[in-house]
Amino acid sequence: MTLLIGATTIGLILALLALGVYLSFRIFNFPDITADGSITLGAAVTATLLVHHVSPALATLAGFGAGVLAGMATGLLHTKFKINSLLSGILVMTALYSVNLHVMGKSNVPLLNETTLASQAEGLGMKWLHLGVDAELHVFGWTVGLRDAATLLAMLLLVAGLGLLLYLFFRTNLGTAMRATGDNPQMIRALGVSVDFIIILGLALSNGLIALAGSLLAQYQGFADVQMGIGMVVWGLASVIIGEALVGSSRIGLLITGAVIGSVLFRLLVAIALRWGLNPNDLKLITAAFVFVALVAPSLLRKLKPAPQPKPSEA
Amino acid sequence: MLAIANVTKTFNPGTPNEVRALRNVSLVLENGSFLIIIGTNGSGKSTLLNAVAGSFYADSGSLTLAGQTITRWPEHRRAKLIGRVFQNPFSGTAPSMSIAENLAMAAHRGRPRGFGWALNQRLKSELRDRIRSLNMGLEDRIDNAIGTLSGGQRQALTLLMASWLKPELLLLDEHTAALDPKSADQVIRLTHEIIQRDKLTTLMVTHSMQQAVHLGDRIVMMHRGQVLHDLQGAERARVRPEDLLKRFDDVRRREQLDPTVAEMLQRNYI
Ligand SMILES: Nc1ncnc2c1ncn2[C@@H]1O[C@H](COP(=O)(O)OP(=O)(O)O)[C@@H](O)[C@H]1O
């Protein structure tokens, strides 16, 4: 049970990564690789501040802010210096590796006795219920550690809140313009929107969310590590793809919900696979293979279907 | 008023693919006038409209619109003054977004976009009314993705979007060329109605001599990046489609004795 709760909690935290990836890859068609660096950046900034006894809320916010800056950097490289989108992300991601090492001062920052958002959530839970540290809850006949339940609940509320905010944002004038930028930049430019500005803003928001995921992950697992971001973009993408398959719709609200559920589901699958004896070293290979299959399967299926009557070519 | 003064544009300068698409073009368009541009393929019609809209900057020359010098304004800033319909029906709308959302974005053309709701009941009922006036039965489908509509429907909506906030200048670049004849007629009728009603200053490119003669109050014929003919007033009033076709023939005949070829012949054989 603890295993499943842990996987669900990590899935919820990484749902913010999935939302960030959804924003860049799907809303903008911008394959933003910055994510691998910005998720670590969020973790590094928050962990370092926590070690220096900054309040967890502030440290988390700073992690988010650092991600915003990283996204802006990628956006500026792409829009102002006309560097290809993939390369812009790779450049910033590579640079962030050094930045992250500088921020942390070493390759790993443990959070042993620091007050974190996770420990604060536990504290609140215990205060409300007048329970001790090792108290257990009995839910539907299962025994659940209180700290685990409190953290899970806190993450659920946070992710639901942020997902809702993102959904509402997409219905504002600015948010609609952002969606249109990915859909048809020529059109939105002709309606007076600076596509460059929107791309920078969108990447800032996307990487802010991703860094926030890193910040929360560091606090949950109790350390920040310079390697923790490797392959994260692909994990986020896998969650988004699972989500899309689940909701099977193009409605924004459903896609956002789908990305969150996809992330949790993906984590649960990973936890179960590892439990069954999957070699952890193979995890990234399998994830990459999964995304590959998900990307090519739709067109492959279309080819396998009986060919439609040849239509006269359109002018 | 739009003033185009000595505008020049060369694509790929200094390479074998160099194209002098606009050569010192000057045109003044009074407020409320409706100018039709015709010309052979590649004569620079779209390039002229793109230079005015700001898709790129002119190499030299200046552009003034509604009393402001817009020569160095980026495209999105010019959009505050300019409404635009493209030749490709896919270019003017965001396909995966709803009809209502597309129009709501047009209702904010050139205005700052903040955190206000893109759609509210008042705007929705207003846009339903305006869509109803198209007589296409689209008013009951405003929450459908615009990408599910036909080219003609999309072009009609794009026209509605370009003119939602009365623009200082309306740019139409062969906006019916990709449509079937029936839809083209419908869109042309709508174009006429909107321009008349709002007295819009308009630059319209067309390849149809019928449209050139029946719409607008002035005809400009372009050739090789220059204005070859400029028909106004009485001369414009008299002109018939055949007259325009004849001018095209003249151009074609002259083309066969292209100046550079003539020069070469002279150099080599005389
Ligand atoms: N973006 C571009 N890059 C290079 N050449 C271009 C570009 N746009 C137009 N041209 C060239 O400029 C000339 C004028 O094109 P255009 O204005 O599109 O003609 P039309 O009168 O048919 O609209 C053509 O020779 C065309 O090939």
Ligand SMILES: [Mg+2]
């Ligand atoms: Mg053209």
